[in-house]
Amino acid sequence: MAQQHNKFIYTFTCHEDELSLCRLEMRSLFGFDTDSSLIESTVKIDPSRSPFINERIDVLYRADSLAEIAQQLKGLSIEGATFKVLFIEHADLAGYTKVSFDERRKIEREIGQQIIGKVDLVHPNLMFAIMKCQDSWVFGQYIKSESIWFLHQNKPKNYSTALSTRVARAVVNIAVPEVDNIKAIDPCCGSGTVLVEALSMGINIVGSDNNPLVCPIARENIAYFGLKGEVSLKDILDVTGFYDVAIIDMPYNLCSVLDPDKQLDMLRSARSFARKVVVVTIETIDYLIEKAGFEIVDRGVAKKGSFTRQILVCE
The missing domain is CATH 3.30.2130.30 (VC0802-like)
Incomplete structure (x- = not known):
């Protein structure tokens, strides 16, 4: 036998x-x-x-x-x-x-x-x-394996500072290794790169952003791939309810990043509505994460040439 x-x-x-x-x-x-x-x-x-x-x-x-x-x-x-x-x-x-x-x-x-x-x-x-x-x-x-993330590169609207679809897909897996019965949120969703990857995996995720210009873009990108997902105009400080995990790509632009006080406010807000948070940051903010009441349980980096993003798993 x-x-x-x-x-x-x-x-x-x-x-x-x-x-x-x-x-x-x-x-x-x-x-x-x-x-x-x-x-x-x-x-x-x-x-x-x-x-x-x-x-x-x-x-x-x-x-x-x-x-x-x-x-x-x-x-x-x-x-x-x-x-x-x-x-x-x-x-x-x-x-x-x-x-x-x-x-x-x-x-x-x-x-x-x-x-x-x-x-x-x-x-x-x-x-x-x-x-x-x-x-x-x-x-x-x-x-x-099928390179689904590669197809998502062709979304209608892209931001130069957004995560690549490849990195976004890995970040979603890091945040949500088991899909069933998980409720997730991306409270700084931007153009919806993370949302598209998560929704394409069948993950129950919602998105929000405090920028009224990017919310319609995120909705358009999601719909373009035949996906359905909720995107709300909302500041992370105003998020209510409770989620198993939040994915937060800390906002920045090419000239500046958020000051530490604003970053701490964001992290403290996340502490109130999420059991686990995966933070993507271009700065070292370990002390802010700990000050917000999280413990960093794992970490990695995503590099592209000389540009580095830190990926922090916080509980």
């Missing part, structure tokens, strides 16, 4: 400037991070949620050798759907030697031949993956 595994393998890619942000997202989604470009976890998430995840393999079989995997697969039947087997290569293995194109295709054929069903190499209904890990081979269903 083939052994079943309730494990998921994810592969990651990020630029050197994004490494800190990527690892912070890893810790938020999976509870730990790694130097590797691969994570194995019992946590199942849609790989398209993350701007850094390439793919997910839902592990079905694991063995010490490729031959053992082939033996386990004998008799596996795929009914009512076509399939394809894909060899996944990654460079984190000790003593790794790149597998040639011909060898990869050979392994795919050998594994695919053990499965009873109809192969479709162009438009399969199901994708399976075979991959070598450090101490074993794994086989499982394959789910490729």
Whole structure:
């Protein structure tokens, strides 16, 4: 009887400037991070949620050798759907030697031949993956990530100081690793970059801003992608109700930032309506966050050239 595994393998890619942000997202989604470009976890998430995840393999079989995997697969039947087997290569293995194109295709054929069903190499209904890990081979269903954040770059209205859609998507994952039964708010939503990413993930989030010029822009950007979300003209000091998490990209422009007293007022207000806050700031404001009654429980940075944003997880 083939052994079943309730494990998921994810592969990651990020630029050197994004490494800190990527690892912070890893810790938020999976509870730990790694130097590797691969994570194995019992946590199942849609790989398209993350701007850094390439793919997910839902592990079905694991063995010490490729031959053992082939033996386990004998008799596996795929009914009512076509399939394809894909060899996944990654460079984190000790003593790794790149597998040639011909060898990869050979392994795919050998594994695919053990499965009873109809192969479709162009438009399969199901994708399976075979991959070598450090101490074993794994086989499982394959789910490729879609770069949804990339499509959101084409929103009708953009602000030069807004977060990139890639960073915004990671920040949303850091703030809301588990989507179900979470009530979130972006009380300084600007043109709605964070709102678009969160709403596209099915997160229950509302937005507000004290600038009457940007609220219509945020609503237009949200509607452009067929999403529905509430955006109110409201100062963060006037937010009522209670939220599980708030995402606050501290306002600034190219010439100045808010003075410390105003920033402290914003953070104290957030303390009154949110259990957890993820703060995005270009300044070091640890002392203000602590003064507002928060504890910084994790942190990272998002870099773009010489420009750096701090991402602070506060509870």
